[in-house]
Amino acid sequence: MQWNLTTDGNLWILKPDSVNEVGCIHTCQGLEVDYIGVIFGPDIVIRNGEVVVQPDQRAKTDQSLKGYKKALRESPGAALVKAEAIVKNTYRTLMSRGQKGCYIYSTDPETNAYFSELAKSVAYEQKQVERTEAVLVNQEEFQSDQYPGLKLKVLKHHEGKQSENAVPIYDLKMAAGKFSEEQQVAEHDWVELPDSFRPQEGHFVTRVVGESMNKRIPNGAWCLFKENPGGSRNNKVVIVQHRDIQDPDTGTSCTVKLYHSEKIIKEDGWRHSRIVLRPDSYIEGYEELVFDGDSLGDLRVIGELIAVLG
Numbered sequence: 427m428q429w430n431l432t433t434d435g436n437l438w439i440l441k442p443d444s445v446n447e448v449g450c451i452h453t454c455q456g457l458e459v460d461y462i463g464v465i466f467g468p469d470i471v472i473r474n475g476e477v478v479v480q481p482d483q484r485a486k487t488d489q490s491l492k493g494y495k496k497a498l499r500e501s502p503g504a505a506l507v508k509a510e511a512i513v514k515n516t517y518r519t520l521m522s523r524g525q526k527g528c529y530i531y532s533t534d535p536e537t538n539a540y541f542s543e544l545a546k547s548v549a550y551e552q553k554q555v556e557r558t559e560a561v562l563v564n565q566e567e568f569q570s571d572q573y574p575g576l577k578l579k580v581l582k583h584h585e586g587k588q589s590e591n592a593v594p595i596y597d598l599k600m601a602a603g604k605f606s607e608e609q610q611v612a613e614h615d616w617v618e619l620p621d622s623f624r625p626q627e628g629h630f631v632t633r634v635v636g637e638s639m640n641k642r643i644p645n646g647a648w649c650l651f652k653e654n655p656g657g658s659r660n661n662k663v664v665i666v667q668h669r670d671i672q673d674p675d676t677g678t679s680c681t682v683k684l685y686h687s688e689k690i691i692k693e694d695g696w697r698h699s700r701i702v703l704r705p706d707s708y709i710e711g712y713e714e715l716v717f718d719g720d721s722l723g724d725l726r727v728i729g730e731l732i733a734v735l736g
Contacts, residue, residue: 439523451490451516454523456661462524466532469513472540481509490516522661525642555622572615573633576648577736579618586616593619593629593650619650623733628653631735632665634682636673638705638712639663643682643734651729659685663731666703669724671715680728683715701725 427448430438438444439457454462468483484491490512497505521528532538573580573595586592595615617631629652634643642663643649651665664685673681683703690699701722705712717725 450488451519455519458523458525460524460526461529462520462527463529463531464517464520466517466530466534466537468533470517470537471532471534472537475540477514479510479513481506481513484513551622555620573617573648575646575736576617576633578620578648581616581618583614583616589616589618591618591621591623591625592616593625593631595631597632619735623650626652629732630729632729636682637709638707639682639684640708641706643731648735650732650735652732653729655727655730659727659730660687661685663706664727665729667726667728668715668717668721670717670721681715682731685727 427446430447430449430453437457438447439449439454439459448465467485469480469485471478471480481491481494484494491509494505494509497508521530530541532541580595581589581592586594593616595617619625619631629650631648631650633646633648635646637645655662655664662685663682665680665682666685667680669679671679671681673679681703684706686702686704688700688702700716700718702717703715705714
């Protein structure tokens with residue numbers, strides 16, 4: 427198959443004929459489609475259920491590992507760690523381009539067999555989640571006028587703290603207050619998550635109101651977030667707070683948007699030069715929020731979306 431649509435540059439994947447083309451990490455990252463197909467080469471394989479990265483099997487034409495052999499001679503340990511991170515990030519980026527689904531195929535038979543069994547396991551877990559949710563819908567005790575549309579079991583504060591599978595419930599105003607030093611949140615309710623989720627410290631549930639993110643989050647949906655997310659947030663859905671935000675949907679200085687940042691790299695490290703909060707809506711009229719210069723210092727990422735619960 428042809429390698430990329432040469433006439434369209436980095437937008438080739440959005441063109442109708444791209445289904446008959448093959449692309450790579452350098453021409454796919456940052457773009458999203460409904461479904462993506464990813465071919466795993468010999469640079470990452472599964473052996474006895476464990477991921478094995480083989481940087482030396484990477485295509486010789488790929489510039490992302492340029493200088494790897496020299497670095498391997500000078501500092502083998504550091505070179506391997508860096509190379510493994512690049513290889514894994516390549517496939518993670520490619521697989522996350524599909525918003526509805528991802529088809530995967532490996533040139534390695536054992537890896538392909540592992541993927542097949544894994545897909546069956548995920549499908550089984552999804553059925554279990556759907557069955558659990560159906561049961562919850564039919565049990566009035568799990569309903570609450572205080573939390574419209576929430577079909578999960580709500581626990582009081584003392585019960586939730588003792589549960590192994592429960593996380594706090596906040597509204598966006600409360601979430602903003604909890605994570606600021608000036609404000610303390612009173613005792614709050616907790617919610618039990620489906621068995622397929624494993625709560626961690628800092629996870630919480632909140633209701634996202636409005637249409638600005640309706641391609642990903644329906645208006646009024648209850649969502650699972652993790653607080654104070656570290657690492658790269660680019661192209662992730664986050665709750666952000668800023669004194670200049672007056673969100674029409676939430677009525678607060680908090681907003682839920684798609685995060686994009688631009689950085690300046692210097693010898694002593696890096697810093698943000700510009701942060702853009704983007705809506706993702708079928709409805710026109712929602713505008714990007716752009717922060718640069720002095721306004722960057724007041725912007726706080728409160729939480730990162732993990733899942734839409736319903």
